Amino acid sequence: MKWQNTEQYEWLQALSAHGLAWEFLRRNRAYRSAAANLGVTWPPDGSPPDETWSAGDQMSEAREWGLLLFETPDRDAREANIFWMPEFCPSVLPVVASQNVGHVSGRFLNLSRLRCRNVLIPGEDIQHLLCADQGRFLQLSVTGECLTRPVQVLANVLPMTPYSETRWRGFRRLNDLVCTETLRTKFYPPDLGARRLSRVLQALDGYLAGASQREVAIALFGAERVEADWRDPRNHLCDQVRRAIRRGRDLMNGGYLKLLR
Structure with missing residues (x-):
């Protein structure tokens, strides 16, 4: 997903909390590393990877993330098989x-x-x-x-x-x-906050890609508005971008579990 393209985030606005929580978790670099090190994921059709696979191989490590099983972070919520622990969901x-x-x-x-x-x-x-x-x-x-x-x-x-x-x-x-x-x-129905959270995800992706706050603002609000308002002494636009990035980082680093409730 090209983070500068707002249209590519529009599908997120139809997600429930179940899917939105996954979108934040799969961006967590520690989770991505843990999933890669384990090297066991469900194929898209849901069948186990091989005949020796056991759910117990994953469950103890996945619980740290609120999951019953690891899922590859390369699959977005439209394709991922996301099993949340009932205690959290x-x-x-x-x-x-x-x-x-x-x-x-x-x-x-x-x-x-x-x-x-x-x-x-x-x-x-x-x-x-x-x-x-x-x-x-x-x-x-x-x-x-x-x-x-x-x-x-x-x-x-x-x-x-x-x-x-x-x-x-x-x-x-x-x-x-x-x-x-x-x-x-x-x-x-989509989560009531899905539209706002899709923008937060876009801001988070820009931050993770190393973009400046101004570059994130251009992606979210357009170059014309940023050119006009970025240096406004009241800092309204700067504050919106900072809050979006901060909110995205909080949700990525454990706050996604609160979305499930």
């Missing part, structure tokens, strides 16, 4: 998978029929499922039956939590996924 929905639900009737979740990317981390006690499509994400923490075969998924509505609205949104998304077998855009 209230939108991760806990569900129970069952094939014996008695009188309960309904549709089955069949991974082979989904028309979106889906990645499954198997486990003896808990399975982690990520469904993703062009920056839309639904992450489930699943107990019960194995998801490699069709199952019904049940979720506890109670007890209510401080993140009840987030959980309700997750229930609606899961129900729609089971019914339509896709992640429909109407259930994944």
